[in-house]
Amino acid sequence: MLQAFNGVLVMVKSPHPSLVDLTGQRFGKLTVIKRADDIVTKSGKKLVAWVCKCDCGKKCVIRSTNLKSGNTTSCGCVAKKIRRTKRDTPNKNAEDFIGRQFGVLTIEKEIKPYRDPKGNKRRRFRCKCYCGKYKDVRIDELTNGFVVSCGCLSARDFERLKEIVR
């Protein structure tokens, strides 16, 4: 890069030959304000970072590579929003459970939730047992291994069966 010394333009080696000035550029919700102090990794490597302003008003320091690769497009407020939406819609990830096997039960679909005496909702699934019968089971009973079949097989029987199969 060119720099002026006593009115004379001289070529000086840039300390960061690959450094691209990102000032003023936008990446998602982030606008780059200025260069931040380099981030030094555990291995001692210096990484170029930028002070950015997010559309939500927060300022943050983001690494060049994360900006350019599109990894980081906000101060973190977007990720938080997505996480919040997920929690608000518990049925959204019902698909995660469909087809999964617990004991000899296979989850077919989600059904009306169970309400415990305290009024808390618990997710329930209609499961098909290996014997062909259906059983509606609460998710916690499935995940903690309390219910492994429609009733035709006890948890102990199932453990024994697993031993045999193995």
Ligand SMILES: [Zn+2]
């Ligand atoms: Zn933000």
Ligand SMILES: [Zn+2]
């Ligand atoms: Zn059964």
